[in-house]
Amino acid sequence: MTENLMADYTSEALFIGSLFKNPILFVDYAELMKSKYDFEDEAMKFMYDSFEMYYTTFSQEISETKVQMFMSKEPERLKKFKSYGGWKTLEKQMDLADPGDIQNYFDSIKKYSLVREFGRKGFPIQKVVQHKAFPKMKAEDIVRSMRFNVDNINTVIGGGKSSVLLGKDLKAKIEEWKTSPDIGEEIPFPIWHSLFRGWRKGKLIVDGMMSGNGKSRRASKIAAYIGIKKSIPTLVLVNEQEKEEWDAMMASVIANNKEFGFWKSPGDEIDETDILLGQCTDEQYARLDEIAEWVKKKTKIYFLDLDKYSDADIEREVKKHVLGLGVKYMFYDTLKGYKTDNWESVKQTTTKLKDLCKELKIGGYATIQLTDDTVMTEELTSMNIANAKQLKHVVDHLVLEKKIDPSKFNKYKIKAVNGNGNWGEIELAHGKTYYMQKIDKNRGGSTGLELITEVDLGKNLWIERGYLIRS
Known part of the structure; x- marks a missing residue:
């Protein structure tokens, strides 16, 4: 059988047409396609590579004008585009394609990609191709039919990976850690940062509080620090609050927390209520x-209020923003079942978030x-999580928080470093609000530790004070 029949x-053409017709489909297939192996038609390979770059660096919307502008950015690319028929070719493919059938197009592309790769490796693939059942076969069926020597097959059937020999590169890895320690992005809570080894890529942090205690507000401080102060592309997905509420939280958290540089001394704080009611001095x-001017220049936070927040909705939005806008950190507020309070649903959503990370x-x-x-609980555990006790097994870092009753301040002390760099014990100050945090799970280091944070919800003020110890 000649190569052009394989x-x-x-x-290939209809797959490309589907992507240009409905660009959001790219997020479902970006990790699975390897154009070098999957497209036999050089024109379609070019169109796919161009679409990938267009979607991830230029725009997530398709129009003739935008595509022409993108192609024109590089003369050689524009020359190739024209040689393959330009926009008219794409337009024809879009007219013929049915995005609802894209999975069928994908399956066929992958089947032939695998057939060609087996052929290049010297496998007797002709017998499989000539079999009467071949038109109905999928890539997985072809692999099963070969059953042997499938190493070094470079196409990706469905996101599968090859095993590696553990420890083979350990020496190199140790040398790498010497110069580049395994520490993630800075978290604006120093003890969290130390215990978690920073916010590392691939890791999921879950913070739990009672209703009304400020889950979103603590998250807003971290989001503002990462996405505004550091201008790292950040996605905030919410399913309970609206953009206006987050705007107000951002204003107060930046104004009142010293990490952002706008708070100078006690008494400088601004009540969030005064901002909302227009009563500031x-x-x-x-x-x-x-x-506001500083935020406008610095912000890289993409905010989305989810009307629908099924696992599929969440996955699509996260992938769209990561692939299209280069998002590096993602917030999801709040974890709960979609159209159900079943704890298993919440665990599944948590698992989905972890898998995406x-x-x-x-x-x-x-x-x-x-x-x-x-x-009423003195010792916080994952049993205190509403409807989702099992999610502890999924996450990398689990923090459980509760407000300390002022009548019980005498039961605790704060262990903290003083101005001389020495550890000391401090009394809890009456008239202030404190939250205890139990580090219930930590894949970065120690677990079971209790921390204490001074909180003023009205000012969105969060000050990590030290470790909480019993008197």
């Missing part, structure tokens, strides 16, 4: 205007609600 040129408005090499952060009886 391809399905029609499916002239000096405060001047500072807020300065903050690992697959896309991004950092993930999610909030979850603790049960109402947590207020």
Whole structure:
């Protein structure tokens, strides 16, 4: 059988047409396609590679004008585009393609890709291709029919990976850690940063609090630090609050937390309620205007209020923003079942978030609600998580938080480093609000530790004070 018969040129063209017709489909197939092996038609390989670069660096919307502008950015690319028929070719493919059939196009492309790769490796693939059942076969069926010597097959059937010899490169890895320690992005809570070894790519942090205790507010501080101060592309997905609420949280958290540089001394704080009611002083408005201009220049936070938040909806939005906008960190507020309170549904969503973090090499952060009886609990455990006790097994870092009853301040002390760099014990100050945090799971280091944070929800103020110890 000649090489030109070992391809399905029609499916290749219709696959490309489907992508240009419905670009969001790219997020479902980006990790599975390897154009070098999957497209036998050089024109379609060029169109796919161009689409990939267009989607990830230029725009997520398709129009003739935009495509022409993109192609024109590189003379050689434009020359090739014209030689393959230009926009008219794409337009014809889009007219013929049915995006609802893209999985069938994909399956056929992968089948022929695998057939060609087996042929290049010297396998007796002709017998398989000539078999009467071949038209109905999928790539997986072909692999099963060969059953032997399938090493070094370079196409990707469905995201599968090859095993590696563990320890083979250990010496090189140790040398790498000497110069580039395995520490992630800085978290604006120093003890969290130390315990978790920073916010590492592929890791999922889950923070749990009772309803009304400020889950979103703590998240807003971390999001603002990563996505605004450091200008690292960050996605914030929410299913309970609206953009206006997050706008207000961002204004107050930046104004009142010293990490952002706009708070100078005690008394400088601005109440979030005053911002919302338009009751700030002239000096405060001047500072807020300065903050707004700074945010406008620095922000890399992409915010989306999810009306639908099924696992499929979440996956699509995360992939769209990672592939199209280069997002490196993702927040999800709040973890809960979609159209159900079944705990298994929440665990599945948590698993989906963790899988996305690992697959896309991004950092993930999610909030979850603790049960109402947590207020009566001295020792926080994952049993306090509403509807989803099993998610502890999925996440990398699990933090459980609760407000400390002022009547019980005398039971605790704060262990912290003083101005001389020495450890000391400090009394909890009456008139202030403190949250204890139990580090219930930590794939970065120690677990079971209890921390203490000073909190002022009205000002969105979060100050990590040290470790919590019993008197």
